[in-house]
Amino acid sequence: MAVSVRDVAAAASVSVGTVSNVLNRPDKVAPDTVARVLAAIDELGFVRNDAARQLRAGRSRSIGLVVLDVRNPFFTEVARGAEDRAAEEGMTILLGNSDENTDRERSYLDLFEEQRVHGVLISPLGDDESRVQRLRRRGTPVVLVDRVSEDRSLSSVSVDDVVGGELAVRHLVETGRRRIAFVGGPTTIRQVADRLAGARRAVADAPDVVLEVLETPSLTVLDGRAAGEAIRERPPADRPDAVFAANDLLAMGVLQAFNMLGSVRVPDDIALIGYDDIDFAAAAVVPLSSIRQPAALIGYTAVDLLLKEAAASDGEHAPERVVFQPELVVRDSTRGPAR
Secondary structure, eight states: OOOOHHHHHHHHTSOHHHHHHHHHOGGGSOHHHHHHHHHHHHHHTOOOOHHHHHHHHTSOSEEEEEESOTTSHHHHHHHHHHHHHHHHTTOEEEEEEOTTOHHHHHHHHHHHHHTTOSEEEEOOSSSOOHHHHHHHHTTOOEEEESSOOTTSOSEEEEEOHHHHHHHHHHHHHHTTOOEEEEEOOOTTSHHHHHHHHHHHHHHHTOTTOEEEEEOOSSSSHHHHHHHHHHHHTSOGGGSOSEEEESSHHHHHHHHHHHHHSSOSOTTTTOEEEOSBOOHHHHHSSSOOBEEEOOHHHHHHHHHHHHHHHHHSOTTTOOOOEEEEOOEEEOOGGGTSOOO
16 A cells, blocks of 8 residues: 555654645755654655646646657657657656547547646647647647647647648659659648648649659558559559658658569669658668658757747737748659659
């Protein structure tokens, strides 16, 4: 059975209030009484329940973070940046993985609200903001991560994915590619939809270029491999001469499929570019060109905005929108000649 404050008070022959003062305001207690209470704590093995104390104060010292897929190194870097900023304030990050599932996303939001976290950072699955809006109205600060609020009513930190998609496809066009496949999905994920919109914008400026969309069930290596195998099985004349994958995990799966039988050479036959510029992109068998996002900075900035919102009185903090610009990183996977 856990030792309580009452047990410590009885052992030290003091009141519960005196034990509380020793734990929280020892300067208000006589030194010999402090020594007696600390001795009782040591003897009984009392462990302070900081969580309960923080909840009584109104909020915990934890921040909830819900990401789309914890297997994606991009979100790992986002979490690391968030953790760095939280640690500067003596706070911790509680990580939830929605796994691109709305039910799991909802469960994490409910759990974080029950635990009265200091606030919630979330990369939401769809465009429906009603759940996070309700959370915010009930007093839990919320900041969107890697997404913007449709009506600008929520603070957010993101990258301009439309520009990123345009950068990727414009680069492919400039290297002489004319039949480009976009691999990614589902397009209900806002980031995917924005990257596709950017790709289409780049193609609109190049009338002789064709863009084909190969939607995937999710954004994993396995989904990329399946898409790559489907492309590989086509007659060479029917294949695209370039692939823009919606993230680096998909791009790595496509690359694996192309390399399996050696029938498709990257970049000689098909150029390949991904998105996020995770560490594995540079280390791939054929180093991958990619669109870089400042993942750790996104997480760090999101916590910063959340702390500002939590510190403000009701209605005093206007939502802030921070948008970073993506960067094209060119490697071997797009350097070869077009057919």
